[in-house]
Amino acid sequence: MKAAILVFPGSNREGDVAKAIELVTGRKPQMIWHGDGDFEKTDLIVVPGGFSYGDYLRCGAMAAQSPVMAEVRKRAAQGVPVLGICNGFQIVTEAGLLPGTLMRNEKLKFICGDVHLRVETSQSLFTNRYQAGQVVKVPVAHAEGNYFADEDTLKKLEDRGQIAFRYCSSDGTIDTSGNPNGSIRNIAGVFNETKTVMGLMPHPENAVEPMFGGSDGKALFESLVEALS
Amino acid sequence: MTIAAEKKLPVKLPNEPAITPQIVAEHGLASDEYERLLKIMGREPTMVELGIFSAMWSEHCSYKSSKVWLKKLPTQAPWVIQGPGENAGVIDIGDGQAAIFKMESHNHPSFIEPYQGAATGVGGILRDVFTMGARPVANLNALRFGDPKHPKTRHLVSGVVAGIGGYGNCMGIPTVGGETNFHAAYNGNILVNAMTVGIAPTDKIFYAAAAGLGNPMVYVGSKTGRDGIHGATMSSTEFNEDSESKRPTVQVGDPFVEKLLLEACLELMATDAIVAIQDMGAAGLTSSSFEMAAKGGLGLEMVLDEVPMRETGMNPYELMLSESQERMLIVLKPGREDQARRIFEKWELDFAVVGHLTDTERMVLSWHGDIVANIPIPPLVTEAPVYERPWKLTDLPAVLDASAVPPPKDWNASLLQLMSCPDLASKAWIWHQYDHLIMGNTAIRPQDGDAAVVRVPGGHKGLAMTSDCTPRYVQAHPETGGRQAVAEAWRNITATGATPLAVTDNMNFGNPQKPEIMGQFAGAIMGMAESCKALDFPVVSGNVSLYNETEGRPILPTPTIGAVGVIDDIGKTVGSRLTQGGLAIILVGETQGWLGQSIYLRELHGREEGAPPPVDLAAERRNGDFVRGQIDARRVAACHDLSDGGLLVGLAEMCIAGGTGAVVRAPAGTAAPSHAFFYGEDQARYIIATGSGDDILAAAQAAGVPAVQLGYSGGPSLVVEGLVSLALAEIKAAHEAWLPNYMNAVE
Amino acid sequence: MKGEMKARVHVTLKNGVLDPQGKAIGHSLNRLGFAEVGDVRQGKFIELELAETDTAKARARLDEMCRKLLANTVIENYSIELVG
Amino acid sequence: MKGEMKARVHVTLKNGVLDPQGKAIGHSLNRLGFAEVGDVRQGKFIELELAETDTAKARARLDEMCRKLLANTVIENYSIELVG
Ligand SMILES: Nc1ncnc2c1ncn2[C@@H]1O[C@H](COP(=O)(O)OP(=O)(O)O)[C@@H](O)[C@H]1O
Ligand SMILES: [Mg+2]
Helix, strand or coil: CCEEEEECCCECCHHHHHHHHHHHHCCCCEEEECCCCCCCCCCEEEECCECHHHHCCCCCHHHHCCHHHHHHHHHHHCCCCEEEECHHHHHHHHCCCCCCEEECCCCCCCEEEEEEEEECCCCCCCCCCCCCCCEEEEEEEECCCEEECCHHHHHHHHHCCCEEEEEECCCCCCCHHHCCCCCHHHEEEEECCCCCEEEECCCHHHCCECCCCECCCHHHHHHHHHHHC | CCCCHHHCCCCCCCCCCCCCHHHHHHCCCCHHHHHHHHHHHCCCCCHHHHHHHHHHCCHHHHCCCCHHHHCCCCCCCCCEEECECECCEEEECCCCEEEEEEEEECHHHHHHCHHHHHHHHHHHHHHHHHCCCCEEEEEEEEEEECCCCCCCHHHHHHHHHHHHHHHHHHHCCCEEEEEEEECHHHCCCCEEEEEEEEEEECCCCCCCCCCCCCCEEEEEECCECCCCCCHHHHCCCCECHHHHHHHHHCCCCCHHHHHHHHHHHHHHHCCCCEEEEEECCCCHHHHHHHHHHHHHCCEEEEEHHHCCECCCCCCHHHHHHCCCCCEEEEEECCCCHHHHHHHHHHCCCEEEEEEEEECCCEEEEEECCEEEEEEEHHHHHHCCCCCCCCCCCCCCCCCCCHHHCCCCCCHHHHHHHHHCCCCCCCCHHHHCCCCCCCCCCEEECCCCCCCEEEECCCCCCEEEEEEECCHHHHHHCHHHHHHHHHHHHHHHHHCCCCEEEEEEEEEECCCCCCHHHHHHHHHHHHHHHHHHHHCCCCEEEEEEECCCEECCEECCCEEEEEEEEEECCHHHCCCCCCCCCCCEEEEECCCCCCCCCCHHHHHHHCCCCCCCCCCCHHHHHHHHHHHHHHHHCCCCCEEEECCCCHHHHHHHHHHHHHCCCEEECCCCCCCCCHHHHHHCCCCCCEEEEECCHHHHHHHHHHHCCCEEEEEEECCCEEEECCCEEEEHHHHHHHHHHHHHHHHHCCC | CCCCEEEEEEEEECCCCCCHHHHHHHHHHHHCCCCCEEEEEEEEEEEEEECCCCHHHHHHHHHHHHHHHHCCCCCEEEEEEEEC | CCCCEEEEEEEEECCCCCCHHHHHHHHHHHHCCCCCEEEEEEEEEEEEEECCCCHHHHHHHHHHHHHHHHCCCCCEEEEEEEEC
């Protein structure tokens, strides 16, 4: 699997996701500078976490307008898989590749720590190595991860199985106790209609080694390798 | 040109006032200091020149009150690459890698504007570290707030924590540890000490000394605005009621720009274009340019018109004294301007050639074609005021007899009360606002061990780091307190299995012109020096913050110790979480039951009295080396050093962190009363949980280390036979609830 | 030459879109004793200097800036005001 | 009954205080081809419903809210407008 990771001014988890991808594929992904409108053919585009453009104005808004995102939109339309993590989720959403939006955390504070997620489907490029209903532990680190969409959008998302992950308690219960940021219906990650674009707030790339936060996030990258190699 | 340099007399700026005694005083210069200035200059200075002197001779930049004492700290060891005197200290951690670290205070700005004050404190310490070529890998922060009941405290906690997180999180540097205390002595003067640790190749470390006649000086980063003018002088004077009116001098940080600056600097450092580099911290362009030239024994000429300006109408005085953030000064090799410019422009940062090096040993500044300052550099350094201020040591208070302190009426309640008191309650509300996981190298997170442990990128080594000080001990007896702070830092690193290597300090004290405050400073230094010597734990960097007083009331003397250690195989590191039943619980070290200055005495009996626990450095070393050896031999499942709150608090922390209970009792023949045994704060002690209890006890006996088994881990409760029986859930709830409840409450 | 005209843009959340910041502010004000405070909404206020003299053109350009960057029209409304 | 009066509060950075957000927005607009954009400053805009009928009293209370919570008077200015 050949992966490309976008780098914006202010990105800061590009190294973490590169390390995770290298761990499962054995090869270094290419890093793409935001000003580059064109880049080599690739099996996967990753939009990493961070504070692109300082997260000023709205998280992801300025990055969504960069030349490289125009190219990403084009390739996504051709079916190239796109994974947006945290700030990447915000960017991809601002770029119109995913429905909904990410608002300030309900408690208005940055929050970093482990959360539990329920895998909502294993029927995707991104989640085939998980079981539907499986509970995994992965960290979050964000101030604006409060997913919001209107009722119509939510209904469509649910009906079409476009919800990838939900926050839950350690036993898998979906309730407010496991919801770190106030996301509507505990949504932590969503797909586009064709399930070729996925965005999620948690950081699977920071859960790939037992000594450093556990390894529950590894299967996400292994899923991609399985589907794309 | 060189010959006539001193003859170039500066012109006055339009509307420049004449220098009056009042203006001199407003610049924080004493009248004898001004006399000294006149002698050096041989004439009346211009305002720009006066501003430069005032900044360079401020307490903050010149260390005039502390210098003579700081010299007493040991600074050398075979692994020290760079001790105090540069932007940060540098130690060799093997494999061609160096750890570069320093701690710095931003106390006064954080009191005035907690968010921005704390944020720019983090920004400043990060620059100190990456200016030397290191990529920062971790941040820590040591915070002291006033009484929780004081009306300002909640607002200050909230702003400071948000500011530290806001800056560090955006930079993508994990904030992995720190400490947080509350005491009424900080009501009007909080402490915000921030520490950064970075990693660099040992053969790619950058220093500040300028070299190379004619070499260009370039300015990079953000534009200069009117931020923090007088900041350096302000942080060097005591607070009073109207320091709140100095508010507009607060600087605003832009972590986004700092992140770009970090990447751009590291990119330029990967080339060979740099001769010297220095961040602009306190006193901005003045101290950075001055120090580079002084260290290199050179002069400099700067054309201030070239300085990138944020506002129109700025003048040379403002340009030289502004403390705008996110700026650096670099001396380049000749002809490398374009190469450097391309890098900074790619990162969308300002870049300007602002001057060049000369052999005049003078600082010559021009503005609109006129010379506006012309100062000889060496005398400003060599003749800077240095004070041997009168000092009076604090007498050792009488030792408190433990049997004269009443036992708790209700043991269960006493433990709950201690675990939920402000100093001991969980600080999770704080560190969950810090990204402590980014970079994917955090092996021991906050609350999971005595020190944070972070993998060194590119290998299996781990760096352990901690920050420690027990100000109430320092207040009671500065020498003991200084000794204890260093010993606790050493112990915290040891408890993870790492070898302690070196120290950075942040000396926060009151007004040094009072002999008893100067005595606290002197005493703390003497104590620290003894510990550093005995433990092979040199000081490689540090910071002094004086005049931490409000209306004449000083803070508790607080020499914060930041420390770093290394473990060769990070797989061997242990935390303090008790995650398994059936392990032997072993106490290492001797317990007399020292209740003087203990948290028990303060929280349960409202008394802050007695001598603090003595620090036996030979025992520290012996016990610590023993514990580290047992961890290295993989005999230890969990380890926790004992400090605030004593044995029972330490054990309770291990239990609730790991979700496993324990059943213990005082060993037969214990002389101390139970409350002194379980809550006393005797030093040089650790609790170990182990599956090889007998082996460890035998090894301890062979090594002459006091060690005794207290009981076993297991069950859902913490039980001290005959005294305490509490469900972990109840202890945990009390421990974790205090801070969030406090922060969510309103008066 | 820049700065010949000044524009003020207000960006506000659409009705029906949850506003966590506004809600939290309202909450805090109530708890601080401002019981008279009901609904609170927080928006953005952006002031721009424009090197433009033609009002109609400036307005059209600002509209484009809002749609492209300043507002997220999925959840936000914007309004433009030209001054001086 | 709440909501009898509406207030609009603008909170802006004081002159001379660095505005990282405004700077980044201005930069982005320039990059997107809006070359005419010069200085940009970003502030907050807060709308509140008040259960109050006395204008003078409302204004005094709002002033207190601004000083206590809505504005950080160390670096920000505020202005209050009452509507309806
Ligand atoms: N301001 C802070 N920032 C980050 N972590 C903190 C802060 N204050 C406390 N902590 C963390 O909380 C835990 C408990 O702190 P402390 O009681 O000082 O530990 P110890 O007594 O073992 O030195 C430590 O892991 C420490 O790093
Ligand atoms: Mg401590």
